[in-house]
Amino acid sequence: MLKLNGLKLLHFKNSQDAQTVDIPLPKTVKIPMQQHMGAPCTPTVKVGDQVRVGQLIGDSDQPFSVPVHCSVSGTVTALEDYVTSGGLPAKRVVVETDGLQTPVECSPHTVTNQAELVEAARNAGLAGLGGAGFPTHIKLGYKDVDRLDTLVINAAECEPYITSDYREMMEYPDDIIEGIQAVMKCLNIGRAYIGIEDNKPAAIALLNQKAAGTSIRVEALRSIYPQGAEKVIIYNTTGRIVEEGELPADKGVVVMNVTTVANLSRYLRTGMPLTHKRVTVDGNFVEKPMNVRVPIGTSVEDLLNFAGIDRERVKKALMGGPMMGLAMENLDTPIIKNNNAIVLFDEAEAEAPHTTACIRCGRCIDVCPMNLMPANLEKAFDAGDKEELERLKVGLCINCGSCTYVCPAKRNLAQKHQLAKAMLRRKK
Ligand code: SF4
Ligand code: SF4
Known part of the structure; x- marks a missing residue:
């Protein structure tokens, strides 16, 4: 049974009245072939090809996959290897833009079934x-x-x-x-x-x-x-x-x-497929929070330059929000389809909290929307006890981060649960 209660958070919706603005066309985009859950795509273009906005540049014959389209017009300059945030190897198509944004030919679609x-x-x-x-x-x-x-x-x-x-x-x-x-x-x-x-x-x-x-x-x-x-x-x-x-x-x-x-x-x-994405840029020190529409594959670095972010102050950059976002290793990371925000923190907010022993207060259990026992899950993960993780239903964890947020001992529970799920996937 799901609970109706949850966490009351400060909303910080500072950018809510910021009308979407378009970023000036970047010189280069790097478009990942893995922007979805499922099998990565294989590039359907090669180095030297001229490409247009909306052109198919990656596809897969696996049913559980999503084709990738070009967000700019220009020339393919490289097919790079990279590792996804989930640790999987994939390719990305690097396109040098020509400034014309020439679209592919497309027409409306009628769907009836x-x-x-x-x-x-x-x-x-x-x-x-x-x-x-x-x-x-x-x-x-x-x-x-x-x-x-x-x-x-x-x-x-x-x-x-x-x-x-x-x-x-x-x-x-x-x-x-x-x-x-x-x-x-x-x-x-x-x-x-x-x-x-x-x-x-x-x-x-x-x-x-x-x-x-x-x-x-x-x-x-x-x-x-x-x-x-x-x-x-x-x-x-x-x-x-x-x-x-x-x-x-x-x-x-x-x-x-x-x-x-x-x-x-x-x-x-x-008839134009998805080529651009709106991304909120905000954080605890950002003076002018924005909503920016970017061609998919634009680097976070280009986005932050456009948003006028003082890079010296960025001590932590998240793709996504503070509860579920992923910390970025470097700002050369491209924006993909499911990125909806870049949230930045300065030193005051980015410092890793000091973790202490679990005091068995039960707060993590109280807030879990899936009625899990986060502290027990952590214990089972630390012990490498796969049977116990399954018994405690770690697979139901939605990685919402609520348990980590409320824990007075500052235990990184949600991250452990993600690792535990990955451990069970490897077992299967
Ligand atoms: S991260 Fe998982 S275990 Fe923690 S509160 Fe959310 S659903 Fe529950
Ligand atoms: S909230 Fe933290 S300290 Fe309290 S029971 Fe859960 S893990 Fe332990």
């Missing part, structure tokens, strides 16, 4: 843009389609600092509604909920106005972390519980991120 919708989502290069990177065409291609009756749009954006989805709602509400209607029509789904945390009243009002007269309902959700976790938002919008080992679709629900559904709508209208 599930097969056409799935094909469109794949051709659009869509993977969960809220951070998960789950291939959208797999989600929409659930084979027992008659079981589906509800679409949940995840617009909670519960992580502090991040306002990328919020700007999508404020700037492109019609795209969101049209995308939802396309999915509902093709999957024969009768109702949709847009779940938005109640700290975004302007977005709630705007989408309520846009959804008037449709079977789309806007649900104002409590601003409690992690409201945007898939199982949590399903429960809080529909009352349905997705059990261990089940997919949301097994409970009749499809969940899509709000920016993903808007991009689906834009693809249907224009």
Whole structure:
């Protein structure tokens, strides 16, 4: 049973009124072939090729994968090896831009059934843009389609600092509604909920106005972390519980991120696949928080230069928010599809906390939205006890970071749980 309580965090939505601005075209982009959950793509271009915006540059014959498209026009100058944040080897395509941004030829798509919708989502290069990177065409291609009756749009954006989805709602509400209607029509789904945390009243009002007269309902959700976790938002919008080992679709629900559904709508209208991403740039010392639209493959370094960040003060840079974001080793890292924020901290916030012994206070258990026992999981991981990790259901951990956040002993629990899951995957 899921709990309704969670963490009350300071929101730091400093960039919420920052209208999206476009970064000047970078000289070079490095476009990774692994920007999604699943098999990496193989480059379909070679060094010396001229490429256009929206051109397919990477694909895979594995069903659980998402094609990659070029975000700029120019010349392919290298096919580099790199290691993903998950530690896997993959390639990235380096393109020197020509400044013209010549697009591929593309035309609108009409979709009327599930097969056409799935094909469109794949051709659009869509993977969960809220951070998960789950291939959208797999989600929409659930084979027992008659079981589906509800679409949940995840617009909670519960992580502090991040306002990328919020700007999508404020700037492109019609795209969101049209995308939802396309999915509902093709999957024969009768109702949709847009779940938005109640700290975004302007977005709630705007989408309520846009959804008037449709079977789309806007649900104002409590601003409690992690409201945007898939199982949590399903429960809080529909009352349905997705059990261990089940997919949301097994409970009749499809969940899509709000920016993903808007991009689906834009693809249907224009035929142009996903090439750019909006990224929030903020942090504890950032004077001018921004939302910046960048060509995918733009380096974080270029983004920070554009945002006027004093690099000397950056002591910690996260891809994502402070609860679930990944710390970057270097700023040469390219922005990928599911990056929604770069959050920066100076010395005052970046210092690693001093860890002490567990005092068995139980706070980590109280806040866990999945009803796990984080302290016991840590103990099992430290002992290398795989059977105990399975018994304690480490696989249910959604890596929300709530246990780490509340721990008075400053134990890095969530990170250990991630390592524990990786250990079990290796075992299998
Ligand atoms: S990181 Fe995992 S164990 Fe910790 S609170 Fe979140 S779901 Fe529970
Ligand atoms: S919150 Fe920290 S100190 Fe308290 S039981 Fe959990 S691991 Fe131990």
